[in-house]
Amino acid sequence: MQPIISVSNLSKTYATGFRALKNINLDINRGEIFALLGPNGAGKTTLIGIICGIVNPSEGKVTADGHDIIRDYRQARSRIGLVPQELTTDAFETVWATVSFSRGLFGKKADPAYVEKILRDLSLWDKKDSKLITLSGGMKRRVMIAKALSHEPQILFLDEPTAGVDVELRRDMWEVVRSLRDTGVTIILTTHYIEEAEEMADRVGVISHGEIILVEDKAELMRKLGRKQLRLQLLNPLDAVPASLGTYGMELADGGRELVYTYDTAGERTGITSLLQDLNESGIRFKDLQTHQSSLEEIFVSLVRKQP
Amino acid sequence: MNYRAMRSIYLFEMARTWRTLLQSIVSPVISTSLYFVVFGAAIGSRIEEIDGVSYGAFIVPGLIMLSLLTQSISNASFGIYFPKFTGTIYEILSAPVSFLEITASYVGAAASKSIILGLIILATAALFVPLHIAHPFWMLLFLVLTAVTFSLFGFIIGIWADGFEKLQLVPLLIVTPLTFLGGSFYSINMLPPFWQKVTLFNPVVYLVSGFRWSFFGIADVSVGISLGMTLVFLAVCLCIVAWIFKTGYRLKT
Numbered sequence: 001m002q003p004i005i006s007v008s009n010l011s012k013t014y015a016t017g018f019r020a021l022k023n024i025n026l027d028i029n030r031g032e033i034f035a036l037l038g039p040n041g042a043g044k045t046t047l048i049g050i051i052c053g054i055v056n057p058s059e060g061k062v063t064a065d066g067h068d069i070i071r072d073y074r075q076a077r078s079r080i081g082l083v084p085q086e087l088t089t090d091a092f093e094t095v096w097a098t099v100s101f102s103r104g105l106f107g108k109k110a111d112p113a114y115v116e117k118i119l120r121d122l123s124l125w126d127k128k129d130s131k132l133i134t135l136s137g138g139m140k141r142r143v144m145i146a147k148a149l150s151h152e153p154q155i156l157f158l159d160e161p162t163a164g165v166d167v168e169l170r171r172d173m174w175e176v177v178r179s180l181r182d183t184g185v186t187i188i189l190t191t192h193y194i195e196e197a198e199e200m201a202d203r204v205g206v207i208s209h210g211e212i213i214l215v216e217d218k219a220e221l222m223r224k225l226g227r228k229q230l231r232l233q234l235l236n237p238l239d240a241v242p243a244s245l246g247t248y249g250m251e252l253a254d255g256g257r258e259l260v261y262t263y264d265t266a267g268e269r270t271g272i273t274s275l276l277q278d279l280n281e282s283g284i285r286f287k288d289l290q291t292h293q294s295s296l297e298e299i300f301v302s303l304v305r306k307q308p
Numbered sequence: 309m310n311y312r313a314m315r316s317i318y319l320f321e322m323a324r325t326w327r328t329l330l331q332s333i334v335s336p337v338i339s340t341s342l343y344f345v346v347f348g349a350a351i352g353s354r355i356e357e358i359d360g361v362s363y364g365a366f367i368v369p370g371l372i373m374l375s376l377l378t379q380s381i382s383n384a385s386f387g388i389y390f391p392k393f394t395g396t397i398y399e400i401l402s403a404p405v406s407f408l409e410i411t412a413s414y415v416g417a418a419a420s421k422s423i424i425l426g427l428i429i430l431a432t433a434a435l436f437v438p439l440h441i442a443h444p445f446w447m448l449l450f451l452v453l454t455a456v457t458f459s460l461f462g463f464i465i466g467i468w469a470d471g472f473e474k475l476q477l478v479p480l481l482i483v484t485p486l487t488f489l490g491g492s493f494y495s496i497n498m499l500p501p502f503w504q505k506v507t508l509f510n511p512v513v514y515l516v517s518g519f520r521w522s523f524f525g526i527a528d529v530s531v532g533i534s535l536g537m538t539l540v541f542l543a544v545c546l547c548i549v550a551w552i553f554k555t556g557y558r559l560k561t
């Protein structure tokens with residue numbers, strides 16, 4: 001299937017000489033939730049800005065649903081909705097007016113029934129006549145999502161959608177995003193809340209210093225890079241790992257009171273059974289054990305650290 | 309052409325006008341009335357007729373021009389500067405609209421607003437002095453042309469400005485002096501010969517003169533030149549806007 005967004009050899013150098021993006025290549029599949037992860041200043045917002053037409057690319061090409069974002073900008077942009085990171089709204093407009101304005105701006109015929117549906121879906125209906133200045137931050141964020149959805153886009157960009165949003169609202173927001181995906185909208189979200197990507201995304205891309213350093217199916221990524229650790233709390237502290245257990249590559253921790261075994265969840269055999277047998281034969285007894293799987297966050301941190 | 313988008317922006321901008329009715333319509337009308345009271349009635353009654361026109365009536369075209377210029381510039385510059393300032397411009401830039409459509413909508417709204425204002429001031433003036441308009445068609449043409457040209461000029465200022473100070477700078481330091489010295493309150497024939505020459509470098513002279521001719525059939529410079537100069541200024545503004553959009557100056561990074 002043709003990707004809905006295709007970015008090839010995209011670079012951006014700002015007038016100051018700062019290279020925000022370096023030769024980015026990225027395909028987004030139709031109907032997926034794609035999470036773009038990266039530390040602050042990695043180039044996430046610049047990349048989104050270029051695709052949406054706010055930032056001029058220096059080199060490279062981007063197509064949205066097969067339409068070049070520069071040569072064929074009307075077709076490309078009418079398919080894209082953008083929720084930017086900053087909460088920027090017209091203070092004195094009402095919710096209804098601002099969402100209807102967005103629809104018209106994108107060239108769509110007025111459709112009060114559709115606007116009503118969006119506002120109801122986002123729990124904004126009872127605020128429809130409120131001025132934006134009177135709304136809370138979380139409500140404003142919803143209004144911005146409503147504006148982005150007003151022209152029925154196929155692609156929705158959410159730039160840090162849950163920054164500064166409380167836990168409950170964040171969960172609501174995730175629900176909204178999931179139900180949008182169910183209607184066939186492709187969603188690209190940037191975040192530095194790893195749990196968000198872990199919770200929501202189908203695929204994850206990691207960007208650091210203007211380069212995409214990894215794009216992977218989320219489950220695959222967790223499998224590939226997700227290491228699991230078995231920690232055994234020993235009854236009697238050890239000075240060194242006994243030679244009979246040398247093949248497991250274990251480490252001692254907590255002053256010899258803990259034995260740590262790291263293994264790969266992707267492997268057919270984890271070696272745990274034989275390890276426990278060997279421990280028994282060596283007469284090493286333990287009082288407790290825990291296993292721990294690395295989260296996307298730990299994977300992410302270790303990936304970004306590897307970058308020069 | 310994305311007419312729906314243009315309509316949306318135009319109506320959005322006009323809605324801002326109605327929301328700030330006091331500031332955008334009532335205050336210019338009040339200040340113009342004050343000019344009539346002071347210059348027309350109090351001082352004007354002691355000034356002799358100029359080219360057969362009473363001083364009170366003589367200043368009417370100039371006063372309308374004064375409001376038209378300052379309001380066109382401030383409406384248009386504020387209209388585009390404010391979204392830049394608050395950040396809501398992201399939506400306009402990401403929408404399937406061309407720069408031409410964006411400009412036409414913003415400038416169209418700003419110009420509509422100042423034309424309405426100009427006509428209201430004209431009606432107000434009619435309450436103070438007897439008015440007869442010799443060439444109504446030309447009067448409207450000058451009104452519209454000036455409103456559009458200076459709204460375009462204001463739009464450029466709004467894009468160029470990166471702070472509220474710059475937004476005020478050009479109207480305050482350039483446009484207001486040029487208007488006052490551009491023959492709004494006097495005929496340039498009243499000036500010493502040297503200053504008559506200097507004053508011809510002031511573009512506002514041509515606007516006021518042409519506009520006044522459409523009222524009374526008298527002019528400081530010929531109407532053809534007035535019209536020509538207005539069109540030249542319009543063309544210059546169009547070129548600057550075209551350049552802004554080609555380069556994305558101060559709009560896109």
